[in-house]
Amino acid sequence: MSDKKTHRVLVAKPGLDGHDRGAKVVARALxxxxxxxxxxxxxxxPEQIVQAAVDEDVDVVxxxxxxxxxMTVFPRVVEMLEERGAGxxxxxxxxxxxxxxxxALEAAGVARLFTPGTPTTExxxxxxxx
Amino acid sequence: MDxxxxxxxxxxxxxxxxxxxxxxEDQFVTVSSEQVEPLYGPGDxxxxxxxxxxxxxxxxxxTRGIRSNMYRGRLWTMRxxxxxxxxxxxNARYKFLLEHGQTGLSVAFDMPTIMGLDSxxxxxxxxxxxxxxxxDSVLDMQALFDGIPLARITTSMxxxxxxxxxxAFYLVTGERQGASFDEMGGTIQNDILKEYIAQxxxxxxxxxxxxxxxxxxxxxxxxxxxxxxxxxxxxxxREAGSTAAQELAFTLADGIAYVQAGVEAGLxxxxxxxxxxxxxxxxxxxxxxxxxYRAARRIWARVMKERFGASKEESLLLRFHTQxxxxxxxxxxxxxxxxxxxxxGLSAVMGGTQSLHTNSMDEVLALxxxxxxxxxxxxxxxxAHETGVPNTIDPLAGxxxxxxxxxxxxxECLAYFDEIEAEGGVLEAIEKGYFQRRIADAAYRYQMEIxxxxxxxxxxxxxxxxxxxxxxxxxxxxxxVEAEQVSSLRKVRAERSxxxxxxxxxxxxxxxxxxxxxxxxxxxCVRAHVTLxxxxxxxxxxxxxxxxxxxx
Numbered sequence: 004m005s006d007k008k009t010h011r012v013l014v015a016k017p018g019l020d021g022h023d024r025g026a027k028v029v030a031r032a033l034x035x036x037x038x039x040x041x042x043x044x045x046x047x048x049p050e051q052i053v054q055a056a057v058d059e060d061v062d063v064v065x066x067x068x069x070x071x072x073x074m075t076v077f078p079r080v081v082e083m084l085e086e087r088g089a090g091x092x093x094x095x096x097x098x099x100x101x102x103x104x105x106x107a108l109e110a111a112g113v114a115r116l117f118t119p120g121t122p123t124t125e126x127x128x129x130x131x132x133x
Numbered sequence: 134m135d136x137x138x139x140x141x142x143x144x145x146x147x148x149x150x151x152x153x154x155x156x157x158e159d160q161f162v163t164v165s166s167e168q169v170e171p172l173y174g175p176g177d178x179x180x181x182x183x184x185x186x187x188x189x190x191x192x193x194x195x196t197r198g199i200r201s202n203m204y205r206g207r208l209w210t211m212r213x214x215x216x217x218x219x220x221x222x223x224n225a226r227y228k229f230l231l232e233h234g235q236t237g238l239s240v241a242f243d244m245p246t247i248m249g250l251d252s253x254x255x256x257x258x259x260x261x262x263x264x265x266x267x268x269d270s271v272l273d274m275q276a277l278f279d280g281i282p283l284a285r286i287t288t289s290m291x292x293x294x295x296x297x298x299x300x301a302f303y304l305v306t307g308e309r310q311g312a313s314f315d316e317m318g319g320t321i322q323n324d325i326l327k328e329y330i331a332q333x334x335x336x337x338x339x340x341x342x343x344x345x346x347x348x349x350x351x352x353x354x355x356x357x358x359x360x361x362x363x364x365x366x367x368x369x370x371r372e373a374g375s376t377a378a379q380e381l382a383f384t385l386a387d388g389i390a391y392v393q394a395g396v397e398a399g400l401x402x403x404x405x406x407x408x409x410x411x412x413x414x415x416x417x418x419x420x421x422x423x424x425x426y427r428a429a430r431r432i433w434a435r436v437m438k439e440r441f442g443a444s445k446e447e448s449l450l451l452r453f454h455t456q457x458x459x460x461x462x463x464x465x466x467x468x469x470x471x472x473x474x475x476x477x478g479l480s481a482v483m484g485g486t487q488s489l490h491t492n493s494m495d496e497v498l499a500l501x502x503x504x505x506x507x508x509x510x511x512x513x514x515x516x517a518h519e520t521g522v523p524n525t526i527d528p529l530a531g532x533x534x535x536x537x538x539x540x541x542x543x544x545e546c547l548a549y550f551d552e553i554e555a556e557g558g559v560l561e562a563i564e565k566g567y568f569q570r571r572i573a574d575a576a577y578r579y580q581m582e583i584x585x586x587x588x589x590x591x592x593x594x595x596x597x598x599x600x601x602x603x604x605x606x607x608x609x610x611x612x613x614v615e616a617e618q619v620s621s622l623r624k625v626r627a628e629r630s631x632x633x634x635x636x637x638x639x640x641x642x643x644x645x646x647x648x649x650x651x652x653x654x655x656x657x658c659v660r661a662h663v664t665l666x667x668x669x670x671x672x673x674x675x676x677x678x679x680x681x682x683x684x685x
Contacts, residue, residue, distance in 0.1 A: 019244035019260050021333030024373050024460070027573050027685035028580050044683035045333055048256070070244050071610060075259030101498065102603065119464040119497055120593045122584045 374576020426484030
């Protein structure tokens with residue numbers, strides 16, 4: 004992909020988890036890095052996330068989950084994007100995701116997971132590399 | 134050496150003795166990015182008057198402690214927050230903790246329970262029992278406290294938007310054990326303002342939420358006198374990224390708003406203020422935290438006396454619980470979190486907390502394992518019984534640094550109060566995103582300090598392991614918990630008296646639409662085995678739901 008492309012990234016928190024400190028810091032870091040960020044906020048259903056991703060024609064969907072519901076939510080979002088013919092939208096995420104679940108999620112189609120301690124620069128660089 | 138002479142000598146010392154020596158950093162700041170001087174002395178506390186600003190423990194303005202004998206009379210309550218899976222599993226963890234020396238209970242609910250949803254609600258899928266214990270009906274609450282007499286322990290429940298219902302579950306549980314309402318003691322967090330600001334577990338909009346809170350204050354004042362009706366919280370505001378001064382100011386501003394709401398609802402301040410309590414964070418910057426707690430006591434006592442004209446001593450006391458900072462813990466080298474938690478717990482004790490939760494080392498990764506939970510409890514016991522810190526009251530008083538920091542914390546807090554007033558008060562400020570903006574800015578600044586290497590987090594951006602492997606055993610929530618919970622929920626609905634349940638919900642709706650106190654109606658619903666989600670559903674019909682405009 005060209006360096007000059009402006010990446011459009013949707014940031015959302017699916018499910019009931021309200022801990023949005025990380026999602027907000029990431030959203031701001033992406034914005035400061037010159038990306039277009041659509042911040043959906045809290046309590047989003049997979050349906051709402053996928054609809055917004057398609058409507059906003061984003062390149063990447065970033066999900067933040069600290070509640071332990073990641074094994075249900077991430078695959079659902081990946082699946083629904085596929086069903087909508089938007090399988091080229093990459094799904095990334097972060098939060099509290101045990102090491103052993105990361106493999107399973109990547110196998111289910113999640114592009115990359117960023118766990119606690121990851122610098123925002125790593126996330127920015129990754130998205131730029133897509 | 135008097136203060137003026139000290140100031141002159143300090144200038145000389147800075148220029149001639151300290152100046153030529155090198156400094157290892159460009160600046161020395163607290164975790165809140167506040168500048169710290171190389172040295173503090175008499176000049177920094179020149180304005181301090183012992184009687185007016187410090188006083189004696191148990192006497193106005195309570196800077197040195199709210200009780201005359203503090204820990205020489207009674208140690209702080211060791212109250213570890215716990216909950217996971219089903220009520221039965223959590224009951225076992227409570228018994229473990231009580232057997233190992235915990236002195237009060239604290240309930241962590243799962244996300245559906247926090248948000249007022251039943252375990253079989255579509256939004257609950259994947260969430261049941263994962264962040265805490267699943268409670269759908271009074272029968273779950275009975276299982277949670279099976280073999281634990283509610284007349285003999287006190288329990289704190291971290292519930293906000295549906296707190297009225299969880300309180301009703303608890304009271305009816307105690308009733309079914311044979312206890313009367315006035316024998317039961319505990320706390321519900323019930324601090325909805327900070328939900329809009331930081332924790333984000335709201336249901337209804339602000340005004341009906343405040344009505345529910347004043348109903349609880351009125352009901353408990355009369356029927357449950359040992360109950361703390363609000364735990365006015367700064368913990369979550371701090372976890373969301375605020376500075377220490379913001380945590381202090383935003384929490385006390387919320388407290389002022391609740392007192393105002395109570396007064397406007399026609400309650401006498403001395404009837405409900407004694408049962409307000411507070412909940413602060415214990416972050417890693419040791420002295421900043423101690424200063425924060427001392428300033429908090431002094432500010433609150435003065436506000437209650439001078440602004441609200443409270444005349445009972447109990448109305449002036451800032452009683453608080455503290456939790457060590459979850460946001461200070463690392464996923465990397467998790468055993469080092471034991472050390473962080475120990476220092477944080479120590480600062481809370483040196484700051485005079487009434488109650489303390491110390492985090493487990495594995496909490497960045499999962500809910501606490503039994504072993505990690507035990508170490509966390511032992512941390513408090515070592516502070517209590519080995520360090521000597523509780524032997525004397527407010528041991529850091531008189532330290533030039535600590536008194537200067539306490540004064541600075543108070544000044545910054547009062548400046549925030551003025552800003553919030555200028556916004557039109559707390560509710561207006563929430564509407565305008567005043568708090569949310571400042572919290573997001575502070576969180577971002579902190580993260581950038583880390584990424585630029587200006588702020589060291591051991592194990593994360595310095596002293597890292599190249600190949601990090603987690604050696605500790607983590608707690609896993611069995612996915613079958615959700616199916617088990619849903620099945621027992623359906624059984625509760627099937628086995629109750631349909632008529633009793635429906636009648637109680639009709640009466641609740643009638644009260645919600647009017648101004649009669651909601652609590653008796655909620656309690657009747659609970660006795661009829663109406664579920665949490667169903668009761669909340671009735672209230673949603675009348676009060677509506679809150680929707681946030683996100684700011685990042």
